[in-house]
Amino acid sequence: MSASTKLSNSVKALCYLADSKKPCNSIEISEKTGINASKLRKLLSLLCKNQIVQSNKGAFGGFSLNKNTDEILLQEIYCAIEDRKAFDLHSSLENKNNSFYNSEINKYFLDLFENIQVDIEKKMRKITLKEILKKTRTYKR
Amino acid sequence: MSASTKLSNSVKALCYLADSKKPCNSIEISEKTGINASKLRKLLSLLCKNQIVQSNKGAFGGFSLNKNTDEILLQEIYCAIEDRKAFDLHSSLENKNNSFYNSEINKYFLDLFENIQVDIEKKMRKITLKEILKKTRTYKR
Protein backbone atom coordinates (compact mmCIF):
# COMPACT_ATOMS: atom_id res chain seq x y z
CA MET A 1 0.00 0.00 0.00
CA SER A 2 1.32 3.41 -0.83
CA ALA A 3 1.58 5.97 1.94
CA SER A 4 -1.45 7.83 0.67
CA THR A 5 -3.59 4.70 0.36
CA LYS A 6 -2.69 3.65 3.86
CA LEU A 7 -3.71 7.05 5.10
CA SER A 8 -7.04 7.17 3.35
CA ASN A 9 -7.83 3.59 4.30
CA SER A 10 -7.05 4.36 7.91
CA VAL A 11 -9.30 7.40 7.85
CA LYS A 12 -12.10 5.38 6.27
CA ALA A 13 -11.89 2.85 9.08
CA LEU A 14 -11.73 5.57 11.72
CA CYS A 15 -14.75 7.32 10.25
CA TYR A 16 -16.68 4.09 10.37
CA LEU A 17 -15.69 3.59 14.01
CA ALA A 18 -16.67 7.14 14.80
CA ASP A 19 -20.14 6.45 13.45
CA SER A 20 -20.57 3.22 15.34
CA LYS A 21 -21.63 3.21 18.96
CA LYS A 22 -20.40 -0.31 19.62
CA PRO A 23 -16.97 -1.86 18.93
CA CYS A 24 -16.66 -3.23 15.40
CA ASN A 25 -14.65 -6.18 14.20
CA SER A 26 -12.44 -6.15 11.15
CA ILE A 27 -14.91 -8.13 9.04
CA GLU A 28 -17.72 -5.65 9.59
CA ILE A 29 -15.47 -2.71 8.74
CA SER A 30 -14.20 -4.59 5.72
CA GLU A 31 -17.71 -5.12 4.37
CA LYS A 32 -18.66 -1.48 4.76
CA THR A 33 -15.45 0.05 3.44
CA GLY A 34 -14.32 -2.52 0.90
CA ILE A 35 -10.88 -2.72 2.50
CA ASN A 36 -9.49 -6.22 3.00
CA ALA A 37 -9.98 -7.39 6.59
CA SER A 38 -6.40 -8.54 7.06
CA LYS A 39 -5.14 -5.23 5.75
CA LEU A 40 -7.47 -3.44 8.16
CA ARG A 41 -6.19 -5.41 11.10
CA LYS A 42 -2.65 -4.45 10.21
CA LEU A 43 -3.53 -0.76 10.04
CA LEU A 44 -5.73 -0.80 13.12
CA SER A 45 -3.12 -2.59 15.20
CA LEU A 46 -0.72 0.23 14.38
CA LEU A 47 -3.33 2.80 15.35
CA CYS A 48 -3.77 0.82 18.55
CA LYS A 49 -0.12 1.11 19.49
CA ASN A 50 -0.51 4.86 19.18
CA GLN A 51 -3.57 4.98 21.42
CA ILE A 52 -5.81 6.19 18.61
CA VAL A 53 -8.04 3.14 18.73
CA GLN A 54 -8.65 0.45 21.29
CA SER A 55 -8.85 -3.23 20.42
CA ASN A 56 -10.47 -6.15 22.21
CA LYS A 57 -9.37 -9.63 21.34
CA GLY A 58 -11.48 -12.74 21.63
CA ALA A 59 -15.08 -13.51 20.91
CA PHE A 60 -17.23 -10.40 20.48
CA GLY A 61 -14.09 -8.29 20.43
CA GLY A 62 -13.37 -5.55 17.92
CA PHE A 63 -12.11 -2.01 17.56
CA SER A 64 -13.32 1.30 18.90
CA LEU A 65 -11.99 4.85 19.01
CA ASN A 66 -9.82 5.64 21.99
CA LYS A 67 -10.20 9.43 21.77
CA ASN A 68 -12.76 12.00 20.81
CA THR A 69 -12.82 12.77 17.12
CA ASP A 70 -11.60 16.31 17.77
CA GLU A 71 -8.55 14.95 19.56
CA ILE A 72 -7.42 12.75 16.67
CA LEU A 73 -5.06 14.64 14.35
CA LEU A 74 -4.42 13.57 10.78
CA GLN A 75 -0.72 13.90 11.48
CA GLU A 76 -1.00 11.42 14.37
CA ILE A 77 -2.70 8.93 12.11
CA TYR A 78 -0.03 9.37 9.52
CA CYS A 79 2.82 8.91 11.98
CA ALA A 80 1.15 5.84 13.45
CA ILE A 81 0.93 3.96 10.18
CA GLU A 82 4.06 5.15 8.43
CA ASP A 83 7.57 4.60 9.67
CA ARG A 84 9.27 6.04 6.62
CA LYS A 85 9.33 9.74 6.20
CA ALA A 86 6.13 11.04 4.68
CA PHE A 87 5.41 10.57 1.02
CA ASP A 88 8.71 9.04 0.03
CA LEU A 89 10.57 12.30 -0.04
CA HIS A 90 13.85 10.67 0.85
CA SER A 91 16.55 11.15 -1.74
CA SER A 92 18.03 7.72 -2.19
CA LEU A 93 21.74 8.22 -1.89
CA GLU A 94 22.45 5.65 -4.48
CA ASN A 95 25.47 6.71 -6.44
CA LYS A 96 28.66 5.24 -5.07
CA ASN A 97 30.75 7.94 -6.69
CA ASN A 98 31.20 10.44 -3.91
CA SER A 99 32.29 13.45 -5.87
CA PHE A 100 31.00 16.91 -5.15
CA TYR A 101 28.13 16.18 -7.47
CA ASN A 102 26.92 13.50 -5.15
CA SER A 103 27.80 14.46 -1.63
CA GLU A 104 26.85 18.12 -1.60
CA ILE A 105 23.82 17.94 -3.85
CA ASN A 106 22.52 14.95 -1.93
CA LYS A 107 22.89 16.95 1.25
CA TYR A 108 21.00 19.77 -0.35
CA PHE A 109 18.06 17.57 -1.33
CA LEU A 110 17.91 15.74 1.97
CA ASP A 111 17.58 19.14 3.54
CA LEU A 112 14.97 20.37 1.07
CA PHE A 113 12.88 17.23 1.41
CA GLU A 114 13.09 17.48 5.16
CA ASN A 115 11.71 21.00 4.98
CA ILE A 116 8.88 19.95 2.73
CA GLN A 117 8.18 17.12 5.13
CA VAL A 118 7.89 19.57 8.00
CA ASP A 119 5.45 21.70 6.01
CA ILE A 120 3.26 18.72 5.23
CA GLU A 121 3.17 17.57 8.82
CA LYS A 122 2.38 21.09 9.97
CA LYS A 123 -0.56 21.10 7.61
CA MET A 124 -1.76 17.69 8.79
CA ARG A 125 -1.47 18.68 12.43
CA LYS A 126 -4.20 21.24 11.89
CA ILE A 127 -6.70 18.67 10.65
CA THR A 128 -8.79 16.63 13.08
CA LEU A 129 -10.90 13.56 12.38
CA LYS A 130 -13.92 15.58 13.46
CA GLU A 131 -13.32 18.06 10.64
CA ILE A 132 -12.90 15.29 8.11
CA LEU A 133 -16.17 13.74 9.21
CA LYS A 134 -17.94 17.07 8.94
CA LYS A 135 -16.49 17.89 5.53
CA THR A 136 -17.15 14.53 3.97
CA ARG A 137 -20.72 14.55 5.21
CA THR A 138 -21.65 17.88 3.75
CA TYR A 139 -22.16 16.01 0.52
CA LYS A 140 -23.95 13.07 2.08
CA ARG A 141 -26.59 14.44 4.39
CA MET B 1 14.03 5.92 -10.46
CA SER B 2 11.96 7.52 -7.74
CA ALA B 3 10.78 11.06 -8.25
CA SER B 4 13.30 12.41 -5.80
CA THR B 5 16.20 10.49 -7.34
CA LYS B 6 15.28 11.71 -10.79
CA LEU B 7 15.22 15.24 -9.49
CA SER B 8 18.55 15.10 -7.73
CA ASN B 9 20.18 13.30 -10.65
CA SER B 10 18.87 15.97 -13.00
CA VAL B 11 20.21 18.72 -10.81
CA LYS B 12 23.59 17.00 -10.61
CA ALA B 13 23.78 16.91 -14.38
CA LEU B 14 22.66 20.52 -14.70
CA CYS B 15 25.23 21.66 -12.15
CA TYR B 16 27.92 19.91 -14.11
CA LEU B 17 26.75 21.59 -17.31
CA ALA B 18 26.66 24.94 -15.54
CA ASP B 19 30.31 24.51 -14.61
CA SER B 20 31.41 23.50 -18.06
CA LYS B 21 32.08 26.07 -20.72
CA LYS B 22 31.76 23.64 -23.59
CA PRO B 23 28.97 21.15 -24.40
CA CYS B 24 29.39 17.82 -22.61
CA ASN B 25 28.37 14.39 -23.80
CA SER B 26 26.55 11.87 -21.66
CA ILE B 27 29.66 9.77 -21.07
CA GLU B 28 31.62 12.65 -19.64
CA ILE B 29 28.77 13.65 -17.33
CA SER B 30 28.35 10.04 -16.33
CA GLU B 31 31.98 9.74 -15.31
CA LYS B 32 31.88 12.86 -13.20
CA THR B 33 28.54 12.28 -11.51
CA GLY B 34 28.40 8.49 -11.32
CA ILE B 35 25.00 8.43 -13.02
CA ASN B 36 24.58 5.84 -15.78
CA ALA B 37 25.00 7.44 -19.23
CA SER B 38 21.84 5.94 -20.66
CA LYS B 39 19.86 7.14 -17.67
CA LEU B 40 21.36 10.58 -18.13
CA ARG B 41 20.36 10.71 -21.78
CA LYS B 42 16.81 9.89 -20.80
CA LEU B 43 16.67 12.67 -18.24
CA LEU B 44 18.46 15.20 -20.41
CA SER B 45 16.25 14.54 -23.39
CA LEU B 46 13.26 15.42 -21.20
CA LEU B 47 14.98 18.58 -20.06
CA CYS B 48 15.62 19.29 -23.71
CA LYS B 49 11.95 19.15 -24.59
CA ASN B 50 11.36 21.77 -21.95
CA GLN B 51 14.05 24.09 -23.27
CA ILE B 52 16.13 23.77 -20.14
CA VAL B 53 19.08 22.24 -21.95
CA GLN B 54 20.13 22.09 -25.55
CA SER B 55 21.39 18.96 -27.23
CA ASN B 56 23.56 18.43 -30.28
CA LYS B 57 23.52 15.11 -31.98
CA GLY B 58 26.32 13.60 -33.97
CA ALA B 59 30.04 13.60 -33.60
CA PHE B 60 31.33 16.07 -31.01
CA GLY B 61 27.77 16.72 -29.95
CA GLY B 62 26.59 16.91 -26.35
CA PHE B 63 24.46 18.87 -23.94
CA SER B 64 24.61 22.44 -22.72
CA LEU B 65 22.39 24.73 -20.70
CA ASN B 66 19.81 26.62 -22.70
CA LYS B 67 19.19 29.31 -20.07
CA ASN B 68 21.06 31.24 -17.45
CA THR B 69 21.27 29.45 -14.13
CA ASP B 70 19.10 32.11 -12.50
CA GLU B 71 16.37 31.45 -15.03
CA ILE B 72 16.12 27.72 -14.32
CA LEU B 73 13.60 26.99 -11.58
CA LEU B 74 13.61 23.78 -9.60
CA GLN B 75 9.91 23.48 -10.29
CA GLU B 76 10.55 23.59 -14.05
CA ILE B 77 13.08 20.80 -13.73
CA TYR B 78 10.65 18.76 -11.74
CA CYS B 79 7.81 19.24 -14.20
CA ALA B 80 10.06 18.40 -17.12
CA ILE B 81 11.07 15.01 -15.78
CA GLU B 82 7.94 13.94 -13.97
CA ASP B 83 4.57 13.44 -15.60
CA ARG B 84 2.83 12.11 -12.52
CA LYS B 85 1.88 14.54 -9.84
CA ALA B 86 4.81 15.34 -7.62
CA PHE B 87 6.07 12.88 -5.09
CA ASP B 88 3.36 10.27 -5.45
CA LEU B 89 0.77 12.21 -3.53
CA HIS B 90 -2.06 10.74 -5.52
CA SER B 91 -4.52 8.71 -3.52
CA SER B 92 -5.02 5.57 -5.51
CA LEU B 93 -8.75 5.12 -5.72
CA GLU B 94 -8.51 1.40 -5.53
CA ASN B 95 -11.51 0.09 -3.65
CA LYS B 96 -14.31 -0.96 -5.93
CA ASN B 97 -16.90 -0.61 -3.20
CA ASN B 98 -18.24 2.86 -3.76
CA SER B 99 -19.94 3.47 -0.45
CA PHE B 100 -19.74 6.77 1.33
CA TYR B 101 -16.55 5.55 2.92
CA ASN B 102 -14.89 5.42 -0.45
CA SER B 103 -16.34 8.12 -2.62
CA GLU B 104 -16.42 11.05 -0.22
CA ILE B 105 -13.25 10.29 1.67
CA ASN B 106 -11.40 9.68 -1.56
CA LYS B 107 -12.59 13.07 -2.78
CA TYR B 108 -11.36 14.60 0.44
CA PHE B 109 -7.88 13.15 0.07
CA LEU B 110 -7.57 13.94 -3.59
CA ASP B 111 -8.28 17.51 -2.63
CA LEU B 112 -5.87 17.51 0.30
CA PHE B 113 -3.06 15.99 -1.74
CA GLU B 114 -3.70 18.49 -4.50
CA ASN B 115 -3.29 21.32 -1.99
CA ILE B 116 -0.08 19.84 -0.65
CA GLN B 117 1.11 19.49 -4.22
CA VAL B 118 0.47 23.17 -4.85
CA ASP B 119 2.44 24.10 -1.74
CA ILE B 120 5.39 22.00 -2.81
CA GLU B 121 5.45 23.47 -6.29
CA LYS B 122 5.17 26.97 -4.87
CA LYS B 123 8.22 26.23 -2.76
CA MET B 124 10.15 24.82 -5.72
CA ARG B 125 9.28 27.77 -7.90
CA LYS B 126 11.27 30.00 -5.59
CA ILE B 127 14.46 28.00 -6.03
CA THR B 128 16.78 28.61 -8.97
CA LEU B 129 19.67 26.50 -10.19
CA LYS B 130 21.92 29.46 -9.43
CA GLU B 131 20.97 29.29 -5.77
CA ILE B 132 21.54 25.57 -5.63
CA LEU B 133 25.00 26.01 -7.14
CA LYS B 134 25.82 28.71 -4.63
CA LYS B 135 24.56 26.76 -1.65
CA THR B 136 26.24 23.50 -2.53
CA ARG B 137 29.52 25.25 -3.10
CA THR B 138 29.66 26.99 0.22
CA TYR B 139 31.02 23.74 1.55
CA LYS B 140 33.33 23.05 -1.33
CA ARG B 141 35.27 26.18 -2.00
Added chain:
DNA sequence: TTTAATTGTTACGGTAAGTGTAACAATTAT
Protein backbone atom coordinates in the same frame (compact mmCIF):
# COMPACT_ATOMS: atom_id res chain seq x y z
C1' DT C 1 -14.23 -25.94 30.99
C1' DT C 2 -15.17 -26.06 26.45
C1' DT C 3 -16.32 -23.53 22.36
C1' DA C 4 -16.46 -20.01 19.06
C1' DA C 5 -14.84 -15.62 17.67
C1' DT C 6 -11.44 -12.30 17.08
C1' DT C 7 -7.00 -9.86 17.03
C1' DG C 8 -2.13 -9.65 15.77
C1' DT C 9 1.40 -11.41 13.11
C1' DT C 10 3.84 -14.10 9.78
C1' DA C 11 4.30 -16.17 5.42
C1' DC C 12 3.77 -16.58 0.62
C1' DG C 13 2.75 -16.50 -4.29
C1' DG C 14 1.70 -13.37 -7.89
C1' DT C 15 2.08 -9.04 -9.99
C1' DA C 16 3.82 -4.60 -10.86
C1' DA C 17 7.53 -1.29 -10.75
C1' DG C 18 12.22 0.16 -10.71
C1' DT C 19 17.21 -0.52 -12.31
C1' DG C 20 20.92 -0.94 -15.12
C1' DT C 21 22.41 -2.13 -19.32
C1' DA C 22 22.53 -3.03 -24.05
C1' DA C 23 21.42 -2.11 -28.69
C1' DC C 24 20.63 0.53 -32.53
C1' DA C 25 18.48 3.89 -35.77
C1' DA C 26 19.00 8.68 -36.72
C1' DT C 27 21.86 12.29 -37.02
C1' DT C 28 25.87 15.21 -37.71
C1' DA C 29 30.72 17.22 -37.64
C1' DT C 30 34.95 16.27 -39.66
Added chain:
DNA sequence: ATAATTGTTACACTTACCGTAACAATTAAA
Protein backbone atom coordinates in the same frame (compact mmCIF):
# COMPACT_ATOMS: atom_id res chain seq x y z
C1' DA D 1 32.70 7.99 -45.89
C1' DT D 2 33.60 7.73 -41.04
C1' DA D 3 33.29 8.15 -36.31
C1' DA D 4 30.73 9.95 -32.56
C1' DT D 5 26.67 11.01 -30.23
C1' DT D 6 21.76 11.51 -29.06
C1' DG D 7 17.17 9.56 -28.47
C1' DT D 8 14.61 5.67 -27.89
C1' DT D 9 13.31 0.95 -27.27
C1' DA D 10 13.97 -3.42 -25.33
C1' DC D 11 15.14 -6.63 -21.94
C1' DA D 12 16.57 -9.26 -18.04
C1' DC D 13 17.03 -8.77 -13.18
C1' DT D 14 15.89 -7.45 -8.99
C1' DT D 15 13.05 -5.36 -5.67
C1' DA D 16 8.84 -3.84 -3.78
C1' DC D 17 3.95 -4.25 -3.35
C1' DC D 18 -0.62 -6.59 -2.84
C1' DG D 19 -3.90 -9.51 -1.47
C1' DT D 20 -4.76 -13.39 0.82
C1' DA D 21 -4.26 -17.19 3.76
C1' DA D 22 -3.01 -19.25 7.95
C1' DC D 23 -2.59 -19.66 12.63
C1' DA D 24 -1.16 -18.81 17.49
C1' DA D 25 -2.86 -16.16 21.25
C1' DT D 26 -6.54 -14.54 23.49
C1' DT D 27 -11.10 -13.93 25.41
C1' DA D 28 -16.23 -13.76 26.11
C1' DA D 29 -19.92 -16.60 26.57
C1' DA D 30 -22.30 -20.95 27.04
